[in-house]
Amino acid sequence: MEKYIVFHNNKVVGQYTRFIDAFKTVIEIGGGEIYRGELVMKLSPSEIAELKDFISWIPVEPVEAPVASKRKVAIVLDQMFKGFYTEVLAREFKDYEIHEIVGKGVDKPIRSGNIVREPAENDLDIVKLIQSLIDKSYKVYFFTGDKKLYMHTSTIPGVKSYYMPPSEYPSKEKLVLEMIKYVREG
DSSP states (O other): OEEEEEEETTEEEEEESSHHHHHHHHHHHTOOEEEEEEOOOOOOHHHHHHHHHHHHTSOOOOOOOOOOOOOOEEEEEOGGGOTHHHHHHHHHOTTSEEEEEEETTOSSOEEETTEEEEEOSSHHHHHHHHHHHHHTTOEEEEEESOHHHHHHHTTSTTEEEEEOOGGGSSOHHHHHHHHHHHHHHO
């Protein structure tokens, strides 16, 4: 069975079984809205009790909720940020991989905890490393003091590049605190 409900100024004015009656009310009060509603189910108290009993006996199999995989994060540090910066960031972000570019003298990546020391002979090697991390679904933060390298990496989708020349900071502690701030702001 349908009902027509008249609203005026967000208040119910009346309920009607015929549309014409609802329409007349809107004209009389000088405006309003008419909603048509339909009864979906009408239950007696005993029917409700019976349904509650029935529902309580339906076997329910527990379902394990899907666990969203946490996106991996990598912080890549250009050669000028070796040592102190790597160690501080590794302690601050224990669940992140810290990739330290070490330049020549290393043939392959060396992992120690969450620190990975990466060989790179030139900027192209750094760009390839960043791209390989992105291809593995890492969220990548890249810190460099090389403006040209910064300009190039800032155009790569999926990497947040930061130009941070050490000479523009009063201390290495201040610089590493800025790095931490940028990573946390994500």
